Amino acid sequence: MTELRERPKPFLLPEFCKGCGRCISACAKHCIEYGKEINPQTGLVPVVVDLDQCNACGLCITACPEPYGLRESPVAHDFELEDPEKLYGTRHSTAPEPVDIPPEIIPLPPSEPLVIKGNYASAIGAILAGCRHFYGYPITPSTEGAELMAKLLPLLDGVFVQAVSEVATVNHLYGTGGAGLPCMTFTSSPGFSLMLEGISYMIGAEVPGVFVNVMRGGPGLGNIAPEQSDIKLGVRGLGHGNTHAIVLVPSTPQEMLDLTILAFDLTFKYRNPVVILSDGYLGQMTGKVTLPRTMRKPGIPKWAVYGDRNHRKNLISSIYLSETDLEKHNEYLNGKYASMAVETRAESHLCADLDVLLIACNTPARAAKGAVEELRNRGVKAGLFRPITLWPFPVGQLLPIAKRAKRIVVVEASAGQLEDEVRIALSRTEVRDLAPIEHVRRMGGVLPQQDDIVGKVKRPYAANKAAARRPEVHA
Amino acid sequence: MSSVFYDRFERHSNAEGLKAHATHYCPGCGHGLAHKYLAEAIEELGIQDRVVAVSPVGCSVFLYYYFDVGNTQAAHGRAPAVALGHKMANPDSVVVSYQGDGDLASIGLAEIVSAAQMGIPLTVIFVNNAIYGMTGGQMAPTSLMGQKTATSPHGRAVMAGQPMKMAELISGLDGPVYVERVALFDAKNRNRAKKAIKKALQIQAEGRGLAFVEVLAECPTHLKMNPEEAEAWVREKMLPVFPLGVKKDSVPEPWFKPQAPSFDPEKVMQLVGGSSDHTERHCTTFPTHLDLHDVSLKLAGSGGDGAQTAAMLIAHAGINEGFDATHIPSYGPESRGGTSYADVHVAKEEVHNPAAPKPHIVIAFNSPSLVKFGPTVRPGGTILYDSSVVKNPGKFLEGVKVYGVPMTEIAVDLGKAMVKNIVALGALQAATGLFPKETFLAAIRKALKEKCAMIPLNEQAFAWGVKAVETLSS
Numbered sequence: 030m031t032e033l034r035e036r037p038k039p040f041l042l043p044e045f046c047k048g049c050g051r052c053i054s055a056c057a058k059h060c061i062e063y064g065k066e067i068n069p070q071t072g073l074v075p076v077v078v079d080l081d082q083c084n085a086c087g088l089c090i091t092a093c094p095e096p097y098g099l100r101e102s103p104v105a106h107d108f109e110l111e112d113p114e115k116l117y118g119t120r121h122s123t124a125p126e127p128v129d130i131p132p133e134i135i136p137l138p139p140s141e142p143l144v145i146k147g148n149y150a151s152a153i154g155a156i157l158a159g160c161r162h163f164y165g166y167p168i169t170p171s172t173e174g175a176e177l178m179a180k181l182l183p184l185l186d187g188v189f190v191q192a193v194s195e196v197a198t199v200n201h202l203y204g205t206g207g208a209g210l211p212c213m214t215f216t217s218s219p220g221f222s223l224m225l226e227g228i229s230y231m232i233g234a235e236v237p238g239v240f241v242n243v244m245r246g247g248p249g250l251g252n253i254a255p256e257q258s259d260i261k262l263g264v265r266g267l268g269h270g271n272t273h274a275i276v277l278v279p280s281t282p283q284e285m286l287d288l289t290i291l292a293f294d295l296t297f298k299y300r301n302p303v304v305i306l307s308d309g310y311l312g313q314m315t316g317k318v319t320l321p322r323t324m325r326k327p328g329i330p331k332w333a334v335y336g337d338r339n340h341r342k343n344l345i346s347s348i349y350l351s352e353t354d355l356e357k358h359n360e361y362l363n364g365k366y367a368s369m370a371v372e373t374r375a376e377s378h379l380c381a382d383l384d385v386l387l388i389a390c391n392t393p394a395r396a397a398k399g400a401v402e403e404l405r406n407r408g409v410k411a412g413l414f415r416p417i418t419l420w421p422f423p424v425g426q427l428l429p430i431a432k433r434a435k436r437i438v439v440v441e442a443s444a445g446q447l448e449d450e451v452r453i454a455l456s457r458t459e460v461r462d463l464a465p466i467e468h469v470r471r472m473g474g475v476l477p478q479q480d481d482i483v484g485k486v487k488r489p490y491a492a493n494k495a496a497a498r499r500p501e502v503h504a
Numbered sequence: 505m506s507s508v509f510y511d512r513f514e515r516h517s518n519a520e521g522l523k524a525h526a527t528h529y530c531p532g533c534g535h536g537l538a539h540k541y542l543a544e545a546i547e548e549l550g551i552q553d554r555v556v557a558v559s560p561v562g563c564s565v566f567l568y569y570y571f572d573v574g575n576t577q578a579a580h581g582r583a584p585a586v587a588l589g590h591k592m593a594n595p596d597s598v599v600v601s602y603q604g605d606g607d608l609a610s611i612g613l614a615e616i617v618s619a620a621q622m623g624i625p626l627t628v629i630f631v632n633n634a635i636y637g638m639t640g641g642q643m644a645p646t647s648l649m650g651q652k653t654a655t656s657p658h659g660r661a662v663m664a665g666q667p668m669k670m671a672e673l674i675s676g677l678d679g680p681v682y683v684e685r686v687a688l689f690d691a692k693n694r695n696r697a698k699k700a701i702k703k704a705l706q707i708q709a710e711g712r713g714l715a716f717v718e719v720l721a722e723c724p725t726h727l728k729m730n731p732e733e734a735e736a737w738v739r740e741k742m743l744p745v746f747p748l749g750v751k752k753d754s755v756p757e758p759w760f761k762p763q764a765p766s767f768d769p770e771k772v773m774q775l776v777g778g779s780s781d782h783t784e785r786h787c788t789t790f791p792t793h794l795d796l797h798d799v800s801l802k803l804a805g806s807g808g809d810g811a812q813t814a815a816m817l818i819a820h821a822g823i824n825e826g827f828d829a830t831h832i833p834s835y836g837p838e839s840r841g842g843t844s845y846a847d848v849h850v851a852k853e854e855v856h857n858p859a860a861p862k863p864h865i866v867i868a869f870n871s872p873s874l875v876k877f878g879p880t881v882r883p884g885g886t887i888l889y890d891s892s893v894v895k896n897p898g899k900f901l902e903g904v905k906v907y908g909v910p911m912t913e914i915a916v917d918l919g920k921a922m923v924k925n926i927v928a929l930g931a932l933q934a935a936t937g938l939f940p941k942e943t944f945l946a947a948i949r950k951a952l953k954e955k956c957a958m959i960p961l962n963e964q965a966f967a968w969g970v971k972a973v974e975t976l977s978s
């Protein structure tokens with residue numbers, strides 16, 4: 030029976046006891062009873078322990094749900110009963126302060142240009158940006174991206190997971206992004222809708238990840254032809270809460286590659302997801318793509334929950350229970366969104382001297398560019414402004430051009446979602462004497478064609494206005 | 505007291521007062537015990553640095569207050585998906601998905617079932633107390649028949665279905681290697697629970713597979729009982745529905761040892777198709793006789809006609825010559841049988857609009873395609889069609905050059921109907937002079953780099969296409 034004596038008896042600080050009594054029935058020796066006195070510090074009634082009969086079986090300890098409730102008494106010598114700090118000494122977490130492991134830039138040999146689809150270009154951009162983790166759910170017209178990743182990543186000892194749904198996909202990204210590694214998905218509109226919940230969590234918890242949404246026709250199942258009707262989701266609808274993310278809108282296969290690489294930079298720079306809004310047409314479009322001369326090997330940022338000693342201190346969470354803490358967090362996030370203003374990007378084509386300003390992004394920007402050329406050939410001084418970031422909107426670049434324009438025509442494959450962004454951005458500048466905004470809109474998978482645009486511009490503004498008096502859904 | 509618990513719970517209301525050392529759980533809550541056994545197991549296995557704990561939504565949402573490990577808080581039901589993301593990022597980590605019954609057995613069913621079936625090593629601790637705790641005592645997927653809850657005030661009835669038996673469901677899948685249901689209501693079962701949790705962690709830590717432990721726990725608060733009565737309730741009411749024991753134990757040898765991802769530049773370049781092989785150029789100028797800046801083509805046929813391949817070869821040829829080029833296929837359901845068409849542009853500097861609503865050149869492999877796109881060709885343009893299948897080409901705009909080439913016939917004579925699209929390219933070359941012959945042939949040879957044996961046949965097909973147009977023109 031000597032070992033029995035070596036086994037420590039239980040010990041309880043009354044203020045850590047919730048008085049649940051689970052220890053009472055655990056003790057065969059009836060050493061523990063319900064107490065009768067309310068503990069003044071907790072307002073609870075702790076149990077009373079009398080160890081006379083105790084055989085140190087430890088069963089009461091195993092029965093206590095509280096980490097600091099019943100526990101083994103320290104070696105029996107004198108101690109100050111009331112002060113846990115003195116009792117056990119201060120045992121701070123032994124985890125070290127996390128440090129950044131920086132990414133590496135690796136030179137690439139020169140290459141002839143590739144001739145590839147937009148979706149492939151984006152996937153290759155991700156690989157060159159150091160992404161070795163892909164999660165996704167097949168959805169047309171985005172699947173080529175996932176398929177290429179499925180082919181290449183295993184050959185690079187990377188990870189391709191076909192998720193059970195888009196809901197699971199975004200949460201895989203939350204895990205891998207939370208572990209500090211670059212990861213991405215390809216999806217299309219209905220799938221993007223499903224990811225919004227998780228994107229809100231990622232923004233709240235400051236988790237990086239790249240979302241390529243190859244937009245298709247909606248609402249509902251719609252069709253698989255190109256549309257731009259997720260602009261509102263990307264720019265103003267990233268799930269619940271005060272959310273924003275940089276939204277990039279490529280218009281060529283080359284930009285699918287370049288902007289994907291950029292997206293990985295930005296997602297880590299800001300610890301915030303980045304959304305690439307492409308369209309079904311661009312995803313399928315083959316074009317010339319020049320490769321960069323470097324690629325990235327990612328590091329592990331110091332905030333990551335990687336699952337090693339260096340990062341043990343960390344927490345990825347979007348919970349701020351107290352209202353003031355959550356307000357502070359929102360203020361911090363909003364400050365971060367504001368700091369993204371330096372990332373605005375846009376391209377202008379023949380805007381130095383113009384009368385008619387076309388504004389378009391994605392594939393419609395290419396039809397608009399064609400229209401600009403055609404109109405110039407016919408003596409109309411047209412120009413194109415093409416936002417490359419939709420959020421933040423490049424209004425600083427747009428405003429000086431818009432001021433010179435006599436007419437502004439927004440060209441888009443949606444019911445005015447791009448125009449809303451243009452109007453919001455311009456209205457915030459407080460400049461009031463701009464030309465009225467007209468539009469060329471197609472929907473349902475039909476893209477605005479060069480002829481539509483040229484036709485619109487060739488009609489005088491007054492005629493367009495009369496035509497527009499026909500009832501229209503958009504206010 | 506396990507050293508895996510923080511010495512002060514600083515995340516618990518900034519550790520003010522007693523909260524520094526007390527959990528947020530109600531007195532007698534089973535979560536506290538599950539936490540304790542998890543912490544002890546992590547300590548005993550010496551894996552504290554490797555652990556990532558994924559907190560769910562539910563009463564245990566604040567698990568990260570207590571565990572001195574890497575912590576992630578997940579959306580409701582998504583913990584297994586988040587856990588998988590962590591595990592894939594660092595295969596050496598030991599990832600715990602800790603979930604309650606609403607989280608795992610209701611909103612997160614798809615996530616847990618798919619993660620379990622995948623079988624990537626993870627440890628799932630499923631705390632089943634037959635009720636929604638955090639939201640205030642509503643019916644859980646695991647509530648018992650007849651159990652009165654806030655949303656089953658008359659008792660769970662048949663219309664609400666039967667309680668979900670997750671341990672049985674999960675053990676029926678191929679993925680998991682160890683599934684056990686344990687309870688906390690007496691010393692013997694607490695001991696088993698502790699052992700099961702430890703085993704479930706060890707299985708993952710050794711790379712053996714996914715382990716799932718269902719813990720029948722007490723929620724005295726919403727059972728409106730004291731903890732002792734709650735223990736009795738679990739024993740008497742839950743056990744008959746949720747029998748305890750090992751449901752599956754087929755733990756294999758360690759197998760999960762992924763390699764670290766490669767960042768070898770040569771390998772990456774080769775895989776993405778980068779190559780410094782320079783293709784010789786044969787064009788001296790842009791085909792300005794067709795257009796000063798941008799030539800557009802429409803190729804159309806039925807699924808197997810090879811319109812897309814031909815379109816792609818034209819785009820490749822243009823880019824090899826240093827021009828810009830684009831190709832857009834019709835896609836989706838349209839590409840599964842029926843008409844398949846392609847828009848191609850070759851531009852001196854930059855393709856502006858990649859669609860070809862008014863092409864310079866139309867190549868039609870069948871009659872419907874010719875009917876649909878023939879009339880879209882612009883004035884002065886060129887139409888090539890397969891005269892083997894199109895018997896009545898119809899009338900086109902004045903000034904449009906129309907060539908009927910027996911593409912299929914030539915291809916069949918050469919022994920492979922498939923090469924009719926290459927015959928078409930030969931015809932295109934001869935009819936329009938878009939690029940020199942060598943430009944097309946170089947693109948064809950490059951495309952067949954991996955299938956060299958096919959090159960002579962394709963060269964012949966191209967030559968016959970050229971010859972056919974030359975014969976027509978002479």
Ligand code: SF4
Pocket residue numbers: 038039055056057058059060061082083084085086087088089090
């Ligand atoms: S150690 Fe055993 S005998 Fe002693 S109080 Fe606890 S349960 Fe009772």
Ligand code: SF4
Pocket residue numbers: 041045046047048049050051052053075076092093094095098099532
């Ligand atoms: S089990 Fe723990 S918390 Fe509950 S009464 Fe006993 S000592 Fe107190």
Ligand code: SF4
Pocket residue numbers: 528529530532533534535563633637638722723724725726
């Ligand atoms: S409500 Fe129930 S499950 Fe939640 S903490 Fe209280 S006892 Fe535990």
